[in-house]
Each structure stands twice: as C-alpha cells, then as structure tokens.
Amino acid sequence: MSARRTPRRWSPRPTPVNTEPQHRRYGAGVEVEAYLGLLFGREAGHAFIELRWRHGQGMRHAFIEHTRTLAATRTILQLGRRTDIYVGVAPRTRRHGGKDAIDRVWTLWADLDNRAARNALDQLPVKPAVLVASGTPGHAHAYFLLTTPVTAAAAEIANRRLAAQLGADGGSVTNAATILRPPATFSHKTTPPARVVLERLEPRLASIEAITEGIAADPASTEVRQSVHGRRGRASDGGDPLRALDPALYFEVLTGETVGRSRKISCPWHEDRTPSLHVYKEPAGGWHCYGCARHGHSVYDLASQLWDLDTRGPQFLELRRRLYDLFLPGHTPPGAPTNHARRERQHPQTRRAPDIDGPGHDIPDL
Numbered sequence: 001m002s003a004r005r006t007p008r009r010w011s012p013r014p015t016p017v018n019t020e021p022q023h024r025r026y027g028a029g030v031e032v033e034a035y036l037g038l039l040f041g042r043e044a045g046h047a048f049i050e051l052r053w054r055h056g057q058g059m060r061h062a063f064i065e066h067t068r069t070l071a072a073t074r075t076i077l078q079l080g081r082r083t084d085i086y087v088g089v090a091p092r093t094r095r096h097g098g099k100d101a102i103d104r105v106w107t108l109w110a111d112l113d114n115r116a117a118r119n120a121l122d123q124l125p126v127k128p129a130v131l132v133a134s135g136t137p138g139h140a141h142a143y144f145l146l147t148t149p150v151t152a153a154a155a156e157i158a159n160r161r162l163a164a165q166l167g168a169d170g171g172s173v174t175n176a177a178t179i180l181r182p183p184a185t186f187s188h189k190t191t192p193p194a195r196v197v198l199e200r201l202e203p204r205l206a207s208i209e210a211i212t213e214g215i216a217a218d219p220a221s222t223e224v225r226q227s228v229h230g231r232r233g234r235a236s237d238g239g240d241p242l243r244a245l246d247p248a249l250y251f252e253v254l255t256g257e258t259v260g261r262s263r264k265i266s267c268p269w270h271e272d273r274t275p276s277l278h279v280y281k282e283p284a285g286g287w288h289c290y291g292c293a294r295h296g297h298s299v300y301d302l303a304s305q306l307w308d309l310d311t312r313g314p315q316f317l318e319l320r321r322r323l324y325d326l327f328l329p330g331h332t333p334p335g336a337p338t339n340h341a342r343r344e345r346q347h348p349q350t351r352r353a354p355d356i357d358g359p360g361h362d363i364p365d366l
C-alpha cells in the first residue's frame with residue numbers, strides 16, 4: 001500500500017474510484033459495504049448506485065455499477081468525512097437520478113423524524129432490517145427489504161402507508177427516487193459533524209404484503225376508494241369499480257403527476273416540455289396524448305402501458321390484482337379467485353415501473 005494519496009478532483013461524471021489504495025477504516029467499510037449489499041445485492045440486471053453529495057452550494061453525483069459496492073463504499077467513506085453524502089435507495093437503470101431511471105424497488109423505507117415514530121416501529125408486523133440514526137438527534141431511517149421487487153408506484157404507496165402508520169415523515173422522502181444518508185458518514189449540518197450510525201443490519205426479507213399487513217390504506221387511495229364506492233355498480237362500468245375511477249386520481253397514484261386545472265400533464269412516454277397528455281374529467285373520457293397519440297379509457301389502459309402488462313389473458317389478471325392491491329386493498333375483483341387462492345399462487349416477477357420523473361429530485365434535509 002502506498003502511503004501517499006493523490007488528491008482527486010470530483011466531477012459529476014462517473015469516476016474510477018477503485019484505482020488507488022485507501023485508508024481502511026475496517027469497521028466503517030464493512031458496515032457500508034454490507035448496507036449497500038442489502039440495498040443492491042439482489043439486483044440481477046444492469047444497474048447503478050447513485051451517490052449524491054453536497055459540493056459548495058450545489059450537489060454533485062456519481063453513478064457506480066451496482067456490483068461495485070467496494071468502490072461505492074470507498075467513495076462514500078472518503079467524501080463522507082468532509083461533506084453530506086447520500087445514496088439513492090433504489091437501483092438506477094441508467095446514469096440518471098430521477099424516477100424514470102427506476103425500474104424496480106427492492107426496499108421500503110421510513111424517515112422517523114421523531115421519537116414516537118421510532119417507538120412505533122415495534123408495533124409493525126415486520127421489523128425493519130436496517131436502522132440508521134441519521135445524525136439529527138432522535139431521527140432514524142428504517143429500511144424494509146423486499147423478497148420480490150416492486151414498481152416505483154407500489155413502493156411509494158407502501159412508503160406513505162408506513163409513514164402514516166408510524167407518524168413518520170410522509171413527504172418527499174417517500175418518493176421512489178429518494179436519497180438517504182449511508183451509515184458511517186457524517187451529517188455536516190452541525191459543528192462538529194454528527195455521526196450517521198448503523199444501529200441495525202439484518203438480512204431480513206419480507207413481501208410488501210407482509211410488511212404492510214393491517215396498515216391503513218394510502219391516504220390517496222382512501223380518497224380513491226370513496227370515489228369508487230360512490231360509483232359502484234353502474235351498468236356502464238361492468239360492475240368493476242376500478243373502471244369508474246376518476247382519471248385524475250389514477251394518474252396521480254400511478255404516475256405521481258397532479259392533474260391541474262388545464263387537465264394537461266407531461267406524457268410519461270416521451271420528452272414533453274409543454275404537457276400534451278390530456279386527462280378527461282369523466283371516467284369514460286379517459287386520457288389522450290396529443291404528442292404521441294397514446295390513449296386509454298380506464299386505469300387498466302394506463303397501468304397496462306406503464307407496467308407492460310396485457311389487458312387480456314393471464315396478464316390482465318395480474319394487472320387487475322395489482323390495481324386492486326393499490327386502489328382497493330382487501331377487496332376482490334369481480335369473478336376473481338378468493339384471497340386464499342391468491343396467496344397460494346406464486347407472485348410473478350415485477351415488470352417495468354412507470355417511466356416518469358417525479359417530484360423527488362430536491363435534496364431532502366435529512
């Protein structure tokens with residue numbers, strides 16, 4: 001090992017980080033690498049770990065291949081000594097920090113920003129596998145590792161439900177593109193900087209259903225449910241309440257885009273600076289993009305295109321099951337197998353998440 005280290009200039013482009021010897025802070029290195037291993041280790045595709053750190057008045061970021069956890073660890077430890085550094089919790093499919101670079105989410109999380117939220121962890125059906133004290137007194141981040149990955153939309157709904165249940169932060173930190181402080185770094189909000197401490201790291205996996213079992217539905221879907229029940233049973237929707245969903249509501253839940261007065265939003269399928277996707281007021285009107293001509297008449301049509309599932313055959317059953325889990329948890333679709341039969345079935349592999357940029361870009365003050 002050479003005793004001298006060359007000062008490195010950091011650029012927003014990916015940097016070859018494992019080319020020179022480091023001071024080994026053995027304990028810290030093991031902690032960070034194990035943490036990254038739990039977050040990214042089961043991703044089989046081509047993915048990146050996003051690191052973001054404060055630099056002067058702004059932020060910089062780097063994307064490191066998700067298998068290179070040692071390289072990422074070194075970067076984290078080195079930068080963490082002198083600045084605030086964060087890790088994107090979900091793997092990125094490309095060198096981009098937004099939600100449209102997230103296909104699969106392997107983790108749920110909660111930002112416990114008060115003591116009561118922390119104590120409430122004990123009441124959850126599944127205990128978090130990872131607990132990190134974030135450097136602000138009384139604040140911690142809890143991570144729940146999923147047996148099977150879920151879409152960004154499903155993770156966000158589950159995160160909001162967990163936050164509401166725990167009395168934790170239900171804001172932008174629930175976003176799938178969230179970045180959180182890795183352990184063994186420092187919060188430089190204070191002088192001297194406060195340690196970010198790994199309090200728990202256990203390889204405990206659970207399904208999204210097990211983690212959220214018995215937890216109240218997402219506030220957004222409760223609103224949806226009321227709107228659904230109000231319309232239930234109309235002949236025009238074939239007895240399926242999801243066909244009567246307000247298009248603005250299902251767009252918001254599935255894509256994170258709020259439909260404003262203009263009823264135009266940015267199309268999730270292409271670069272769309274002047275929003276060209278029109279969301280109609282009446283359920284039957286559906287939605288239509290005047291840019292790419294994609295359109296649909298129900299939440300099924302939208303989810304089908306976002307998740308790449310067919311609206312017919314076995315894929316439709318999967319599509320409908322997922323939509324019911326999102327919008328009407330605990331309810332069975334008309335003519336579907338019972339809950340018991342459903343549990344017996346193997347859950348198929350998760351498909352693509354909505355390809356959309358969400359509001360999660362700003363740096364949370366964690």
Ligand SMILES: [Zn+2]
Pocket residue numbers: 267268269270277289290291292293294
């Ligand atoms: Zn379009």
